[in-house]
Amino acid sequence: MTTQAISLTTREEEQYHRRTPNSRRFFTEAREYMPGGDSRSTLFYRPYPAVIDRGEGCAVVDIDGNRLLDLTGNHSSLVHGYGHPRVLSAVERQLRKGTCFPGSSEPQLEFARLLCRRIPSVQRVRFTNSGTEATLNAIRAARAFTHRTRIAKVEGGYHGSTDDVMVSIQPSEGEAGSRARPTATAHALGLPPEVVGNITVLPFNDVHGARALIEAQGNELAAVLVEPVLGSAGMIPAERSYLEMLRGVTQPLGIVLIFDEVVSFRVAYGGAQDYFGVLPDLTCLGKLIGGGFPLGAFGGREDIMAMFDPSQGRPAIPHPGSHNANPIGMVAGAATLELLDKAMLERLNGLAGGLRDSVASAFLEAGIPVQVTGLGSLFGLHLTDRPVRCYRDTLGSRADLRHQIFLGLYNEGILIDPRGVGNISTSIHEAEIAQFLGSLKQVLARVTVT
Numbered sequence: 108m109t110t111q112a113i114s115l116t117t118r119e120e121e122q123y124h125r126r127t128p129n130s131r132r133f134f135t136e137a138r139e140y141m142p143g144g145d146s147r148s149t150l151f152y153r154p155y156p157a158v159i160d161r162g163e164g165c166a167v168v169d170i171d172g173n174r175l176l177d178l179t180g181n182h183s184s185l186v187h188g189y190g191h192p193r194v195l196s197a198v199e200r201q202l203r204k205g206t207c208f209p210g211s212s213e214p215q216l217e218f219a220r221l222l223c224r225r226i227p228s229v230q231r232v233r234f235t236n237s238g239t240e241a242t243l244n245a246i247r248a249a250r251a252f253t254h255r256t257r258i259a260k261v262e263g264g265y266h267g268s269t270d271d272v273m274v275s276i277q278p279s280e281g282e283a284g285s286r287a288r289p290t291a292t293a294h295a296l297g298l299p300p301e302v303v304g305n306i307t308v309l310p311f312n313d314v315h316g317a318r319a320l321i322e323a324q325g326n327e328l329a330a331v332l333v334e335p336v337l338g339s340a341g342m343i344p345a346e347r348s349y350l351e352m353l354r355g356v357t358q359p360l361g362i363v364l365i366f367d368e369v370v371s372f373r374v375a376y377g378g379a380q381d382y383f384g385v386l387p388d389l390t391c392l393g394k395l396i397g398g399g400f401p402l403g404a405f406g407g408r409e410d411i412m413a414m415f416d417p418s419q420g421r422p423a424i425p426h427p428g429s430h431n432a433n434p435i436g437m438v439a440g441a442a443t444l445e446l447l448d449k450a451m452l453e454r455l456n457g458l459a460g461g462l463r464d465s466v467a468s469a470f471l472e473a474g475i476p477v478q479v480t481g482l483g484s485l486f487g488l489h490l491t492d493r494p495v496r497c498y499r500d501t502l503g504s505r506a507d508l509r510h511q512i513f514l515g516l517y518n519e520g521i522l523i524d525p526r527g528v529g530n531i532s533t534s535i536h537e538a539e540i541a542q543f544l545g546s547l548k549q550v551l552a553r554v555t556v557t
């Protein structure tokens with residue numbers, strides 16, 4: 108397999124080079140102005156990322172004119188694909204009225220009402236410009252409410268780029284410590300050591316291990332922060348018993364349970380919390396709720412959220428932001444969620460369930476070990492023969508092979524996330540699923556055939 112894999116890398120990379128000369132030129136120049144030639148580290152892949160010109164429905168077109176079936180939706184931000192007419196017309200109407208105001212606007216109330224009615228645990232909500240700011244404010248709220256500072260987060264969990272959460276996102280086997288008691292590891296240089304020291308890292312889907320750590324620090328912990336589907340680690344769903352344990356153990360200890368539903372919200376009408384039937388104290392949202400515009404939100408229990416209320420004097424937690432709740436994001440988000448009704452979700456999730464099964468069969472036929480994870484319309488591919496239930500389980504997977512498959516799919520006109528994850532939007536139907544599977548089989552055949 109190794110020799111074949113190496114020769115394939117060369118072949119796929121050569122073809123990628125041939126197909127994307129404008130992207131290569133773009134990056135050569137862009138590096139003169141921006142480190143790495145871009146402003147979003149997660150987009151980089153070898154030899155250089157393709158540059159996108161436009162999106163149309165379920166397709167993107169790069170600046171070399173390659174048209175690709177997009178199974179990323181900007182990393183799960185576009186649940187209806189590109190340029191949905193209902194979202195576009197809501198935005199166009201609002202563009203003419205104004206893009207930002209020195210005051211609240213009706214679209215904010217409408218969207219707040221929609222979210223509070225839709226998400227079981229959200230009694231009050233506030234809007235931000237990103238998921239990063241949503242988790243930042245939720246953590247600050249938990250600390251202020253409990254008068255404690257320590258935060259527990261899950262190993263492999265991603266919650267944005269603030270100091271508190273840039274911990275143990277992708278630790279190497281060597282630095283990660285023991286499985287049941289992971290070592291808190293800085294994900295970037297520049298984090299103050301005391302910040303890292305203030306984070307307890309929980310093992311994911313390990314009911315006993317995580318409960319023991321939380322109970323041992325019960326009086327110190329302000330919050331337990333968890334994604335119901337571990338996104339950047341490869342779309343690994345929580346097991347219901349794990350979330351139930353977190354709910355059960357945090358409540359009596361007065362620890363604020365925060366669900367980061369930036370990615371997992373699309374799993375069910377009221378988010379993954381609705382699917383699992385486990386309600387957190389606070390919820391963070393982002394990506395798809397902005398309908399393609401930069402937007403985040405955090406919300407939950409009225410008594411915790413009351414700390415942001417400025418009407419009784421200076422609020423316990425000020426929450427300024429020049430573009431908070433910008434009306435474009437409000438109307439795009441509302442149109443997006445109105446379209447994403449229960450019937451639409453059922454179709455989408457059914458289609459993705461079939462896709463996960465067919466992808467697993469395609470790998471099996473090709474003789475390449477894979478674990479296909481995911482929930483709802485999310486999927487993750489892990490090139491390993493070990494079951495994947497947490498970040499640690501992904502460490503043995505074949506990153507080199509995954510990269511070849513990614514490039515091979517690009518060459519076939521399919522875009523997935525280079526980390527081997529993807530999702531489907533409502534602009535995708537059986538025909539596109541068949542196209543993806545056909546292309547995947549071609550690529551896998553090139554891996555296995557000498």
Ligand code: PMP
Nearest residue numbers: 237238239265266267338369393
């Ligand atoms: N939480 C999760 C689960 C995410 O996946 C992300 C983004 N990938 C964030 C938070 C941060 O959101 P943003 O990129 O909008 O800051």
